[in-house]
Amino acid sequence: MIKENNKMTRDNDKNIAMSDDQQTIQNITDQDYKYGFVTDIEMEAFPKGLDENIVRMISAKKKEPEFMTEWRLKAYRHWRKQKEPKWPKLKYSEVDYEDLYYYAAPKKEAPKSLDEVDPELLATFEKLGVPLEERELLAGVAVDAVIDSVSVATTFKGKLGELGIIFCPISEAIQEHPELVKKYLGTVVPYTDNFYATLNSAVFSDGSFVYIPPGVRCPMELSSYFRINASKTGQFERTLIVADKGSYVSYLEGCTAPMRDENQLHAAVVELIALDDAEIKYSTVQNWYAGNKEGVGGIFNFVTKRGLCAGNNSKISWTQVETGSAITWKYPSCVLKGDKSVGEFYSVALTNNYQQADTGTKMIHLGKNTRSLIISKGISAGKSNNTYRGLVKVNKKAENARNYSQCDSLLIGDQCGAHTYPYLEIENPSAQVEHEATTSKVSEDQIFYLNQRGISTEDAVGMIVSGYAREVFQQLPMEFAVEAQALMSVSLEGSVG
Amino acid sequence: MAQLTNNFSDWLNQRVDTESSFAFSEAVRSPSLSKLAGGIFPTRKDEEWRYTPLGPVLDSSPGKDSASELDIDFISNLKQAVPTGHTIIFINGDYSEKYSDDPLSLDDTGLSITHLTQLKGPALKMAEDIIVHSNLTDDNIFQHISLGLSQAGLFIHVEKNAASKTPIHIIHISTAHSATSFTNPVNVVRLENNSHLKIVEQYASPGDSAVITVPANYIQLEDGAGLEYYRIGIENAETQHVCNTSVKVGASASFTSHQYLLGSNLTRSNLEVSFSGPGAEAVLRGVYLGDDNQHLDVRTYLDHAHPHCSSDQHFRGILNGHSRGVFNGLVLVREHAQKTDAQQSNKNLLLSRDARVDAKPQLEIFADDVKCAHGATVGELDSDALFYLQSRGIDKKDARLMLTRAFAAEVTQEIGIESLQTYVKGKIATSLDEIVSPRV
Numbered sequence: 025m026i027k028e029n030n031k032m033t034r035d036n037d038k039n040i041a042m043s044d045d046q047q048t049i050q051n052i053t054d055q056d057y058k059y060g061f062v063t064d065i066e067m068e069a070f071p072k073g074l075d076e077n078i079v080r081m082i083s084a085k086k087k088e089p090e091f092m093t094e095w096r097l098k099a100y101r102h103w104r105k106q107k108e109p110k111w112p113k114l115k116y117s118e119v120d121y122e123d124l125y126y127y128a129a130p131k132k133e134a135p136k137s138l139d140e141v142d143p144e145l146l147a148t149f150e151k152l153g154v155p156l157e158e159r160e161l162l163a164g165v166a167v168d169a170v171i172d173s174v175s176v177a178t179t180f181k182g183k184l185g186e187l188g189i190i191f192c193p194i195s196e197a198i199q200e201h202p203e204l205v206k207k208y209l210g211t212v213v214p215y216t217d218n219f220y221a222t223l224n225s226a227v228f229s230d231g232s233f234v235y236i237p238p239g240v241r242c243p244m245e246l247s248s249y250f251r252i253n254a255s256k257t258g259q260f261e262r263t264l265i266v267a268d269k270g271s272y273v274s275y276l277e278g279c280t281a282p283m284r285d286e287n288q289l290h291a292a293v294v295e296l297i298a299l300d301d302a303e304i305k306y307s308t309v310q311n312w313y314a315g316n317k318e319g320v321g322g323i324f325n326f327v328t329k330r331g332l333c334a335g336n337n338s339k340i341s342w343t344q345v346e347t348g349s350a351i352t353w354k355y356p357s358c359v360l361k362g363d364k365s366v367g368e369f370y371s372v373a374l375t376n377n378y379q380q381a382d383t384g385t386k387m388i389h390l391g392k393n394t395r396s397l398i399i400s401k402g403i404s405a406g407k408s409n410n411t412y413r414g415l416v417k418v419n420k421k422a423e424n425a426r427n428y429s430q431c432d433s434l435l436i437g438d439q440c441g442a443h444t445y446p447y448l449e450i451e452n453p454s455a456q457v458e459h460e461a462t463t464s465k466v467s468e469d470q471i472f473y474l475n476q477r478g479i480s481t482e483d484a485v486g487m488i489v490s491g492y493a494r495e496v497f498q499q500l501p502m503e504f505a506v507e508a509q510a511l512m513s514v515s516l517e518g519s520v521g
Numbered sequence: 522m523a524q525l526t527n528n529f530s531d532w533l534n535q536r537v538d539t540e541s542s543f544a545f546s547e548a549v550r551s552p553s554l555s556k557l558a559g560g561i562f563p564t565r566k567d568e569e570w571r572y573t574p575l576g577p578v579l580d581s582s583p584g585k586d587s588a589s590e591l592d593i594d595f596i597s598n599l600k601q602a603v604p605t606g607h608t609i610i611f612i613n614g615d616y617s618e619k620y621s622d623d624p625l626s627l628d629d630t631g632l633s634i635t636h637l638t639q640l641k642g643p644a645l646k647m648a649e650d651i652i653v654h655s656n657l658t659d660d661n662i663f664q665h666i667s668l669g670l671s672q673a674g675l676f677i678h679v680e681k682n683a684a685s686k687t688p689i690h691i692i693h694i695s696t697a698h699s700a701t702s703f704t705n706p707v708n709v710v711r712l713e714n715n716s717h718l719k720i721v722e723q724y725a726s727p728g729d730s731a732v733i734t735v736p737a738n739y740i741q742l743e744d745g746a747g748l749e750y751y752r753i754g755i756e757n758a759e760t761q762h763v764c765n766t767s768v769k770v771g772a773s774a775s776f777t778s779h780q781y782l783l784g785s786n787l788t789r790s791n792l793e794v795s796f797s798g799p800g801a802e803a804v805l806r807g808v809y810l811g812d813d814n815q816h817l818d819v820r821t822y823l824d825h826a827h828p829h830c831s832s833d834q835h836f837r838g839i840l841n842g843h844s845r846g847v848f849n850g851l852v853l854v855r856e857h858a859q860k861t862d863a864q865q866s867n868k869n870l871l872l873s874r875d876a877r878v879d880a881k882p883q884l885e886i887f888a889d890d891v892k893c894a895h896g897a898t899v900g901e902l903d904s905d906a907l908f909y910l911q912s913r914g915i916d917k918k919d920a921r922l923m924l925t926r927a928f929a930a931e932v933t934q935e936i937g938i939e940s941l942q943t944y945v946k947g948k949i950a951t952s953l954d955e956i957v958s959p960r961v
């Protein structure tokens with residue numbers, strides 16, 4: 025199956041797992057679980073709160089070399105001096121940082137079977153067409169051996185290893201490839217960057233590390249989806265992707281199915297580095313628990329994502345579909361340092377009920393002949409607030425920089441808000457920078473037309489929204505795009521009529 | 522966030538005791554004075570001031586020169602802008618009877634112009650009510666300078682259904698010899714139902730006088746009223762100018778504003794418009810033209826608080842030398858302000874290597890059935906257009922000049938007073954002649 029189709033996607037994974045014969049399954053279940061620390065966590069929990077000892081303990085637990093421990097401590101000390109930013113257009117109750125577990129919370133009783141899981145959640149899985157065997161995993165059912173996930177990881181590894189690609193948990197990379205980690209970690213998002221990134225630097229639990237050697241085109245879409253689910257490293261995730269000269273990688277993060285998560289605060293950091301002629305494509309679908317219809321609960325998602333086009337002719341492209349979380353604070357950015365480097369940002373952010381999103385991008389033009397493109401589609405429904413906040417900066421020495429930004433908002437209902445805060449800072453006259461934004465609504469005429477063609481109101485809204493966000497969906501790998509469209513409809517349920 | 526002590530703040534607070542005959546009553550002044558005593562001026566850390574440093578204002582400690590004799594040609598040149606208008610001239614903040622038109626010559630029924638210091642009883646109350654209900658925020662320290670310390674200004678009042686034929690031409694001239702001169706005039710304008718008026722306000726400072734100007738305008742348009750308001754800044758390169766304009770636009774009323782920032786070292790123009798009834802309209806236009814080390818900052822705040830209102834903003838910047846232009850515009854569409862039509866456009870032309878533009882066109886929308894759009898561009902002259910003109914035998918310098926003038930003319934051609942349009946176009950052309958040179 026893999027040979028037939030290089031694009032490794034979730035649907036394909038499912039097929040592989042199912043089509044493999046009993047023997048393979050047996051082999052896999054007999055293997056030791058690769059990410060051994062998972063079982064360790066379950067047995068001991070660190071106390072609540074954060075101090076230098078906790079940071080040292082996390083580092084020791086992960087058997088990190090000295091430089092990492094020092095780096096984490098520096099971050100921790102810096103974090104103590106920082107204040108939580110107040111500028112986003114977000115309202116939420118204060119997070120008590122002393123009342124959190126920074127390594128692993130004691131495990132709560134997991135549901136024993138799908139019968140014990142919230143029926144509403146199961147109904148959503150049904151609508152999204154999530155394969156049966158994945159539902160248990162996503163709902164957090166205690167399954168002893170998660171066969172498909174492990175099998176996929178193993179299949180991946182062999183194939184990637186042949187090409188010299190490193191794709192492993194960052195904790196493993198710190199031990200096995202310390203020279204690479206030391207060279208690149210914190211070079212794009214320094215530990216002093218911002219409140220959440222600094223916190224992450226001090227306490228990050230795990231995440232992914234990808235290194236693509238020079239001239240290699242990664243033959244499959246790398247995905248963090250399975251591993252993250254299995255090991256619950258989501259809270260303070262740290263991802264580092266390095267594409268060496270002339271290489272290409274496409275990386276997928278997250279999944280369309282709603283994930284239950286006991287951690288309310290998420291502060292992830294993602295760093296991308298593209299050297300000469302390299303290209304990184306990073307796609308995210310985020311659908312974490314958004315709280316209930318009254319706005320109670322839900323994940324606070326404070327993410328720092330930044331890519332550095334370090335080399336000439338390099339390219340970094342961010343695509344995001346953000347539908348989950350009670351609060352989203354996220355600005356995937358590109359620093360266009362290399363000459364002729366390209367940065368792209370495609371985003372669909374959907375908020376419903378009481379969700380709040382303050383998201384956008386930064387395009388920093390430093391090199392000559394650099395180009396950037398921003399396509400942002402905000403959709404607000406219910407009583408939600410959706411904000412685009414973006415910066416386009418052209419430095420004095422960035423000759424012939426070119427930027428085009430389009431930031432559209434779609435409002436559904438008269439209780440929601442859609443806001444656009446673009447910042448254009450231009451210091452070079454040869455720059456050509458354009459920003460456009462419009463606001464529109466799903467009109468009664470459009471719905472009436474589709475109704476009259478026999479399409480229900482709910483489907484009609486889904487269809488209109490899909491059309492509106494098409495430019496972004498086109499950027500997603502195909503199977504992901506199909507799911508993302510289904511996700512839009514589900515997320516908008518009940519917002520019309 | 523606070524800059525607690527500075528020369529300017531100390532100087533302002535001394536003024537409370539050393540000066541007399543302030544424009545407003547104690548009730549209006551005292552809250553502002555206590556704000557001033559706090560001396561909290563915004564810094565670059567304040568979002569609304571992130572691109573504009575106030576150093577040149579805050580480090581100064583002005584004095585006051587008495588009104589001096591002025592070159593009559595200088596005055597008549599300024600009057601050229603609106604020869605048909607009724608001219609009122611202030612020199613260093615004081616009304617100049619000598620140069621102004623005779624108040625008795627103004628023959629417009631329903632229009633009355635009173636000096637703020639002469640306002641008493643119900644008329645003073647009327648003017649102060651407009652100020653109290655203005656939409657300038659309490660943390661706007663510069664409006665407190667105006668309210669707490671202003672000693673001069675006008676109350677312009679048009680009765681209902683009166684359509685004034687004569688544009689009011691207000692000219693503020695600042696001169697100084699020994700120390701920096703300081704003025705903070707306040708104008709209060711009230712247009713009753715269905716009345717109409719045109720106001721042209723001009724700021725000038727001859728020679729190389731160092732000047733600080735902190736003016737404020739409080740404008741109230743009642744239902745169906747129409748105001749055309751023009752503001753021309755042609756001050757010298759030693760001038761710091763920070764102004765606030767607050768406008769309330771009633772149901773079906775129409776407000777048109779043009780701003781031309783062609784001079785000064787630092788100008789910060791804050792224009793806040795709010796609709797107080799349905800069906801109202803606001804048209805905001807402006808050009809900022811900077812050279813050398815000028816810093817020109819336009820801020821607009823448009824509050825769509827009622828349904829069926831429309832707003833249309835169009836601002837253009839031309840920046841040369843080391844100058845810096847800032848456009849910071851916000852359109853707020855409140856809940857229930859359905860059928861709003863809000864358009865905002867900001868275009869900037871960079872003519873030199875060291876010029877800089879920061880644009881922040883913002884939308885905050887809380888209603889769904891609205892048409893809102895904004896656009897912003899920054900770039901240099903279109904090379905194809907230049908090439909086309911050159912291929913027609915026009916030399917590069919002239920071609921550049923032509924295109925740059927045309928860029929500004931898209932805004933200036935909308936000026937509704939013919940003489941003023943000619944005047945502004947002329948001023949822009951003169952400045953461009955000096956600054957547009959072929960790039961090597």
